[in-house]
Amino acid sequence: MxxxxxxxxxxxxxxxxxxxxxxxxxxxxxxxxxxxxxxxxxxxxxxxxxxxxxxxxxxxxxxxxxxxxxxxxxxxxxxxxxWLWDELEMEDKQANEDLLDYMLSRNSIFNEMCMELGIKVSEQMDVTAMKRQLKAAFQAEWDYLRExxxxxxxxxxxxxxxxxxxxxxxxxxxxxxxxxxxxxxxxxxxxxxxxxxxxxxxxxxxxxxxxxxxxxxxxxxxxxxxxxxxxxxxxxxxxxxxxxxxxxxxxxxxDDLPKAVAVQAQSASEQAHSIHWPDNVVQVIKQEGDLSLCREENSGIEMWIPSSLLVEWRGKMYTDETTDYQLEIDAGDEVSVVARTSRGALVKRNGLLGWYFGTLEDITENK
CATH class of the missing domain: 3.60.21.10 (Metallo-dependent phosphatases)
Incomplete structure (x- = not known):
């Protein structure tokens, strides 16, 4: 241990x-x-x-x-x-393949370091040589993390x-x-x-x-x-x-979401259903415009979800955290806008996510 x-x-x-x-x-x-x-x-x-x-x-x-x-x-x-420095110390073939797969699948600090050094990340790259270069060029950063x-x-x-x-x-x-x-x-x-x-x-x-x-x-x-x-x-x-x-x-x-002001007040809904990771595999029942009626695979919960929050991966459809809850909103409240749809907006206020069905006035960056 x-x-x-x-x-x-x-x-x-x-x-x-x-x-x-x-x-x-x-x-x-x-x-x-x-x-x-x-x-x-x-x-x-x-x-x-x-x-x-x-x-x-x-x-x-x-x-x-x-x-x-x-x-x-x-x-x-x-x-x-x-906790990443161990990745640079392991030089066996499997470790190199795992690190390369990781770098090819996302933007990581390894990718950013390679970019700064002018190293092209590709399936053909020499991972062992890349590790040695990153260890030498970014010693201050690795030492800071290691301590x-x-x-x-x-x-x-x-x-x-x-x-x-x-x-x-x-x-x-x-x-x-x-x-x-x-x-x-x-x-x-x-x-x-x-x-x-x-x-x-x-x-x-x-x-x-x-x-x-x-x-x-x-x-x-x-x-x-x-x-x-x-x-x-x-x-x-x-x-x-x-x-x-x-x-x-x-x-x-x-957060970095667009901001808006609610024009009308609305009351909160009495009940709420939400779909959370890891139980976020859904089946699309039907689509209407920018919304999809979905059924969560395990619970059977059905709700309308903004189609922009649906992602297909390996033959299954997933949604990020979403809800059918209607937020309590006062006129003049500022909200963060997660998704706008033809029926309303999925917004967040004081950290809480929910739907708002009134008019939103956008807040410009200079406002």
């Missing part, structure tokens, strides 16, 4: 602690969120893992964080998507990317700290606040889809991954702790 690396820290009183996780290479969202919460050198920033992968700018985001760490008070723990702890421990808080098995932090297994799905739904509690990311919060409520920060005061457990990049309705969340020892938590968020 590879044990987790634990870093102990003492936070000074009177400073805000801002916690962000699962940036996933979305530099613009990260910068916008820091600006929105008024981040300054008077604050402490904790990045709770997964700075890298899935998004458009992993390398630039990593370098931005590294520069912040030189000028500000920044702590970061390792996430499963940051990250798996757990950050203070008097009142435990920060870990995915989860821990107990508060005996010296006996934790590294892999379970960086990858521990459905952790918030487990029957586990703590004497100090345990703050995790890794698993999008929208997956925990089976009736509604809500990307908000989850705070369980009884168990002293907080989950903050808003699904940035990985969900169509996702967002980047920040947990705001007023000062060390405080339990007066607040949170804020940003």
């Amino acid at each position: 590879q044990k987790a690396a634990v870093k102990q820290v003492s936070f000074p009183k009177g400073k805000r602690i801002i916690v962000i996780s699962d940036i996933h290479g979305h530099l613009q969202n990260f910068q916008n969120l820091l600006k929105k919460v008024g981040y300054s050198k008077e604050d402490i920033l904790v990045i709770d893992g997964d700075v890298l992968e899935k998004g458009p700018q992993s390398l630039a985001t990593l370098r931005y964080v590294m520069q912040l760490a030189k000028e500000y008070t920044v702590y970061q723990v390792l996430g499963n998507n940051d 990250l702890p798996d757990i950050l421990e203070s008097e009142h808080y435990i920060f870990v990317h995915a989860g821990i098995e107990s508060e005996d932090l010296q006996q934790q297994e590294k892999i379970k700290c960086v990858k521990n799905d459905w952790f918030f739904s487990r029957e586990i509690s703590f004497s100090r606040w345990c703050i995790v990311g890794h698993f999008p919060t929208c997956l925990y409520d089976k009736e509604k889809i809500d990307c908000a920060v989850l705070i369980d005061r009884k168990r002293k457990l907080i989950s903050i991954d808003g699904g940035c990049v990985v969900k169509n309705s996702g967002q980047l969340n920040a947990l705001i702790i007023p000062e060390d020892g405080s339990e007066e938590f607040a949170w804020d968020c940003v």
Whole structure:
């Protein structure tokens, strides 16, 4: 068992602690969120893992964080998507084939590094030579990632990317700290606040889809991954702790969805059905314009889904998280627009996804 690396820290009183996780290479969202919460050198920033992968700018985001760490008070723990240096150390044929398949299927930090060096990623490339070049050219980046702890421990808080098995932090297994799905739904509690990311919060409520920060005061457990990049309705969340020892938590968020203002008010629907990963295989019953009536394969739930949210893969049809819930909206509310259809718009307000059937007025970038 590879044990987790634990870093102990003492936070000074009177400073805000801002916690962000699962940036996933979305530099613009990260910068916008820091600006929105008024981040300054008077604050402490904790990045709770997964700075890298899935998004458009992993390398630039990593370098931005590294520069912040030189000028500000920044702590970061390792996430499963940051644990990449082992890929460069393994030089057997199968490891090379797996890495190449990974690079051919998505934009990764490896692809971005190759682009910076002028290396063309193709099925014919010499993977062993590429690994040697990346190790040499980006030693500062790899060293930074390699030195990250798996757990950050203070008097009142435990920060870990995915989860821990107990508060005996010296006996934790590294892999379970960086990858521990459905952790918030487990029957586990703590004497100090345990703050995790890794698993999008929208997956925990089976009736509604809500990307908000989850705070369980009884168990002293907080989950903050808003699904940035990985969900169509996702967002980047920040947990705001007023000062060390405080339990007066607040949170804020940003996303890169179009913004609009609701003209008319509407009330919430009494019932809600949602389709979530991993039960998101659907059968299309019929199509009408830009909507598809679909039946979820396992539950049999039927609902109209924007056709733009359907993806066919390996002979099956999948949808991203979607719902038939009608949001409560007041006139003048600002919403994030996930999908517009001829019958209404799928929108998000305060992290909660639902339908709005009134008029939306677009907010221009300069407004």
